[in-house]
Amino acid sequence: MTVSSTSTTFVDRHIGARRQADIDIMLKSVGYDSVDSLVDTAVPNDIRQDVALTLQNALSEVEVLAELRKLAAKNKTAVQMIGQGYYDTVTPPVIRRNILESPAWYTAYTPYQPEISQGRLEALLNFQTMVQDLVGLPIANASLLDEATAVAEAVLMMRRANKNKTAHDGKTVLDADCLPQTIAIVKGRAEALGFEVEIADLSAGLPEGEINGIVLQQPGVSGRVFDHSAVIAAAKERGALVTVAADLLALTLITPPGEQGADIAVGSTQRFGVPLFFGGPHAAYMAVQKGLERSMPGRLVGVSKDDAGTPAYRLALQTREQHIRREKATSNICTAQALLAIVSSMYAVYHGPDGLKAIAETAHHHARTLAASLKAAGLEVLHGSFFDTVTVRVPGKAAGIVAAAEAKGINLRGIDADTVGVSVDETTTTAVVADVVAAFGATVSGDGEGFALEAAVERSSDYLQHPVFNTHRSETQLLRYIRKLSDRDLALDRTMIPLGSCTMKLNATAEMEAISWPEFASIHPFAPDSQTVGWRELIEDLEADLTEITGYDQVSIQPNAGSQGELAGLLAIRGYHHSRGEAQRNVCLIPASAHGTNAASAVLAGMKVVVVATAADGTIDHADLQAKIDANKDVLSAIMITYPSTHGVYDADVREICDSVHAAGGQVYVDGANLNALVGLAQPGKFGGDVSHLNLHKTFCIPHGGGGPGVGPVAAKAHLAPFMPGDANKAAHEDGYGVAISASRYGSAGVLPISWAYVKLMGGEGLTEATKSALLAANYIASRLNEYFPVLYTGEGGLVAHECILDLRELTAKTGVTAEDVAKRLIDYGFHAPTLAFPVAGTLMVEPTESEDLGEIDRFIEAMITIRKEIDQVAHGDFAVENSPLRHAPHTAAAVVSSDWNREYSREQAVFPVHHLKQDKYFPPVGRIDGAAGDRNLVCSCPPIEAFEN
Numbered sequence: 010m011t012v013s014s015t016s017t018t019f020v021d022r023h024i025g026a027r028r029q030a031d032i033d034i035m036l037k038s039v040g041y042d043s044v045d046s047l048v049d050t051a052v053p054n055d056i057r058q059d060v061a062l063t064l065q066n067a068l069s070e071v072e073v074l075a076e077l078r079k080l081a082a083k084n085k086t087a088v089q090m091i092g093q094g095y096y097d098t099v100t101p102p103v104i105r106r107n108i109l110e111s112p113a114w115y116t117a118y119t120p121y122q123p124e125i126s127q128g129r130l131e132a133l134l135n136f137q138t139m140v141q142d143l144v145g146l147p148i149a150n151a152s153l154l155d156e157a158t159a160v161a162e163a164v165l166m167m168r169r170a171n172k173n174k175t176a177h178d179g180k181t182v183l184d185a186d187c188l189p190q191t192i193a194i195v196k197g198r199a200e201a202l203g204f205e206v207e208i209a210d211l212s213a214g215l216p217e218g219e220i221n222g223i224v225l226q227q228p229g230v231s232g233r234v235f236d237h238s239a240v241i242a243a244a245k246e247r248g249a250l251v252t253v254a255a256d257l258l259a260l261t262l263i264t265p266p267g268e269q270g271a272d273i274a275v276g277s278t279q280r281f282g283v284p285l286f287f288g289g290p291h292a293a294y295m296a297v298q299k300g301l302e303r304s305m306p307g308r309l310v311g312v313s314k315d316d317a318g319t320p321a322y323r324l325a326l327q328t329r330e331q332h333i334r335r336e337k338a339t340s341n342i343c344t345a346q347a348l349l350a351i352v353s354s355m356y357a358v359y360h361g362p363d364g365l366k367a368i369a370e371t372a373h374h375h376a377r378t379l380a381a382s383l384k385a386a387g388l389e390v391l392h393g394s395f396f397d398t399v400t401v402r403v404p405g406k407a408a409g410i411v412a413a414a415e416a417k418g419i420n421l422r423g424i425d426a427d428t429v430g431v432s433v434d435e436t437t438t439t440a441v442v443a444d445v446v447a448a449f450g451a452t453v454s455g456d457g458e459g460f461a462l463e464a465a466v467e468r469s470s471d472y473l474q475h476p477v478f479n480t481h482r483s484e485t486q487l488l489r490y491i492r493k494l495s496d497r498d499l500a501l502d503r504t505m506i507p508l509g510s511c512t513m514k515l516n517a518t519a520e521m522e523a524i525s526w527p528e529f530a531s532i533h534p535f536a537p538d539s540q541t542v543g544w545r546e547l548i549e550d551l552e553a554d555l556t557e558i559t560g561y562d563q564v565s566i567q568p569n570a571g572s573q574g575e576l577a578g579l580l581a582i583r584g585y586h587h588s589r590g591e592a593q594r595n596v597c598l599i600p601a602s603a604h605g606t607n608a609a610s611a612v613l614a615g616m617k618v619v620v621v622a623t624a625a626d627g628t629i630d631h632a633d634l635q636a637k638i639d640a641n642k643d644v645l646s647a648i649m650i651t652y653p654s655t656h657g658v659y660d661a662d663v664r665e666i667c668d669s670v671h672a673a674g675g676q677v678y679v680d681g682a683n684l685n686a687l688v689g690l691a692q693p694g695k696f697g698g699d700v701s702h703l704n705l706h707k708t709f710c711i712p713h714g715g716g717g718p719g720v721g722p723v724a725a726k727a728h729l730a731p732f733m734p735g736d737a738n739k740a741a742h743e744d745g746y747g748v749a750i751s752a753s754r755y756g757s758a759g760v761l762p763i764s765w766a767y768v769k770l771m772g773g774e775g776l777t778e779a780t781k782s783a784l785l786a787a788n789y790i791a792s793r794l795n796e797y798f799p800v801l802y803t804g805e806g807g808l809v810a811h812e813c814i815l816d817l818r819e820l821t822a823k824t825g826v827t828a829e830d831v832a833k834r835l836i837d838y839g840f841h842a843p844t845l846a847f848p849v850a851g852t853l854m855v856e857p858t859e860s861e862d863l864g865e866i867d868r869f870i871e872a873m874i875t876i877r878k879e880i881d882q883v884a885h886g887d888f889a890v891e892n893s894p895l896r897h898a899p900h901t902a903a904a905v906v907s908s909d910w911n912r913e914y915s916r917e918q919a920v921f922p923v924h925h926l927k928q929d930k931y932f933p934p935v936g937r938i939d940g941a942a943g944d945r946n947l948v949c950s951c952p953p954i955e956a957f958e959n
Contacts, residue, residue, distance in 0.1 A: 025862035067772030081528035083543030092432025116501035128494030130322035136354035145267030157752035159293035167222030173248030179219030186229025197748035232398030282356030286759025288534030290718035306340035313943025338609030348714030386451030509854025512707035560692025574702025574721025575610035584732030627802035667697025689777025812856035836899035
């Protein structure tokens with residue numbers, strides 16, 4: 010077939026500056042005659058890979074979608090009644106189409122710049138309010154990664170928050186009816202940190218000994234519902250704190266944990282409209298009693314005011330973020346599951362309190378009918394009080410019953426040879442109940458008599474009374490509400506997001522398309538292997554491609570965030586040392602410039618952090634490194650390095666560093682956050698790394714979703730393979746080896762088709778071209794802006810890698826204009842700010858990515874140069890910094906149309922500083938937000954509606 014010369018490939022559409030004329034303009038500015046010569050100078054020769062990536066040739070979008078259809082067809086959908094923390098649900102189409110599948114929501118970044126994030130922040134505040142109301146606790150965060158790891162976070166929180174001297178170092182007790190994957194995760198974390206965990210039936214009372222905290226499950230994995238108030242009171246009397254892992258839908262009918270005296274509530278919001286996704290991504294939640302909020306992991310959305318006194322949302326208590334606490338961290342959580350939290354919050358907005366209660370009552374009714382029918386047939390129903398899960402004793406017959414149900418297209422939970430669990434949900438029908446009863450050899454009889462919830466556990470308090478949960482009943486109303494919120498935000502669908510370290514690049518529609526197909530989205534993570542052939546083939550294929558790309562020997566995609574990938578890699582190193590009888594090796598060297606999650610992950614892996622100094626040129630200080638190696642030679646476990654460095658430079662000494670650590674018996678962890686500057690050019694598994702985590706939500710195109718989902722696969726050399734993440738559902742960890750990292754075996758599997766499609770669409774050659782294009786774009790920006798904002802660090806030939814740090818410190822000293830002023834002023838130009846004050850205070854780190862075209866990059870450069878002119882106006886005395894457009898930025902429409910405009914610059918300069926904005930202008934909904942006021946007066950739920958009317 011003859012292909013027209015005007016046809017384009019996917020690579021042409023993914024890479025923004027693809028025309029040769031544009032490439033030539035950029036090369037001329039940088040001072041090179043070809044992209045290859047620029048790359049040859051920037052990337053040290055001794056780490057370059059010898060051969061091209063041996064991946065499948067690039068496919069077209071049509072071909073990739075056809076291949077995905079084939080894989081999807083190998084999965085078998087069923088009525089999912091396995092339960093165990095995962096339930097089928099209905100995602101209202103208006104939410105699926107306009108949030109889950111909308112780039113206005115899924116391409117947004119974490120709301121660190123709150124003025125252009127008011128829509129997603131409001132949706133997350135709704136999420137927090139929803140959780141607070143349902144669990145009966147006053148403060149909730151804006152989501153965690155999954156239920157099992159949220160329980161682990163709660164356990165660690167109890168251990169540090171318990172002020173009772175005798176209980177502080179006591180054991181943690183988990184109820185035997187907790188989810189199996191939760192027990193496995195907590196045990197794994199406890200083994201690394203060295204504290205005792207005991208599993209006990211807490212309905213029979215507390216065990217002997219000092220207890221730091223207890224964890225209860227409501228309802229239990231068996232379905233059992235019982236009044237926790239007595240055991241909670243007993244725990245409090247003995248100085249213990251209490252966590253309850255609670256099902257939010259059940260809490261519409263059951264007394265909430267807070268009303269029973271719990272200190273912490275955690276759980277999953279998956280069944281609020283978020284598909285099963287073969288195990289994730291799903292938004293977990295955490296809520297706490299007053300006094301514990303400043304110790305919570307994750308993010309907290311709060312209410313403050315802008316410079317005009319208008320109520321405005323922001324991330325509150327940002328100093329809790331673990332990348333700031335570093336080696337003193339108590340959690341390594343960095344991302345959340347924001348997109349899925351927003352979906353679940355909108356589900357509550359859509360259904361309201363009455364709708365949620367109706368869904369719960371229907372599910373409970375079906376469960377009671379099922380139990381009554383089985384009891385009438387002479388079968389033993391183990392619990393008389395339950396919400397949606399019925400556990401039945403069938404001596405020796407469990408396998409046959411599960412098989413009979415599967416033959417009818419229904420998955421049940423085979424607990425053991427004698428016990429079967431059945432979990433009903435929102436999608437369960439009377440016909441399904443009849444089929445399940447038939448699989449047990451019985452017929453439907455009765456109407457659930459005798460299985461009502463006990464009066465002691467029935468909920469009497471109201472919930473979700475705020476107007477936001479009682480207004481948007483029609484699809485028209487909800488559609489407009491969703492649109493109103495998205496219009497307040499800046500996401501990648503509107504503008505370049507030039508964030509260094511975060512890689513905000515194209516999330517192609519073809520890559521996104523498959524994630525909501527039922528054959529991928531409606532599969533339970535514990536479904537039989539015979540039903541998940543397509544899923545596992547896709548995952549194995551992706552793992553193989555990532556292995557080839559990184560140069561390692563094995564990849565596990567289980568970690569559901571970059572921070573969790575870090576933990577997995579460090580636990581693998583720990584397991585390796587222990588297996589060799591070198592358990593004393595517990596010191597982890599970390600450069601001062603490293604991502605803060607590095608230090609936090611090392612602490613959670615039971616390691617002692619030793620910081621290595623940074624040299625004046627931004628590289629690792631070799632003298633200090635060698636001194637730290639020598640001082641810790643017998644106890645050295647690992648070094649964690651980021652490559653290219655956190656400073657955006659290819660350090661030429663990376664092999665030397667790796668060799669020095671290996672010579673001392675340590676392992677090398679290469680943080681893969683910047684892998685997008687290596688793909689096709691160099692492989693960390695070949696130039697000295699023993700293990701790395703990758704960020705599929707950066708390098709491999711899973712969108713950021715306003716702060717999650719993320720996937721952080723861990724890649725390792727063969728000697729670490731035995732210590733890669735285990736399967737939490739099978740409790741496949743032993744003595745710290747193969748420790749489970751996430752609740753489900755494949756973590757956030759639901760978004761893996763995105764990265765699979767990206768790799769197939771690009772092929773090895775396309776991936777390599779993307780890397781080269783990213784280097785060209787970053788160096789073009791650096792060369793164009795260096796005279797206005799000096800580039801802080803460079804490598805060979807004065808070049809940077811995929812990002813550059815613009816140094817504003819001298820300008821700040823001269824004029825008082827800060828990097829934050831520049832970040833806020835960029836909003837007036839229609840841009841999200843670069844990364845502010847990381848890794849160096851007083852700087853901006855810029856990363857254009859390969860996806861931005863020359864026109865958009867030049868628009869950003871024009872904005873930055875114009876802002877420099879405004880800084881010069883301050884320097885020249887045209888106006889004081891306090892009266893400048895920089896300090897008053899961003900400017901709202903309300904501010905510039907106000908009749909009392911009395912500023913020393915014109916309205917036109919305020920909002921139209923460059924001409925093209927007159928045709929295409931984004932107005933932020935609020936002005937600059939007073940963050941300190943929000944922290945002093947912490948409000949983290951939907952304010953009374955009158956607060957917005959005054």
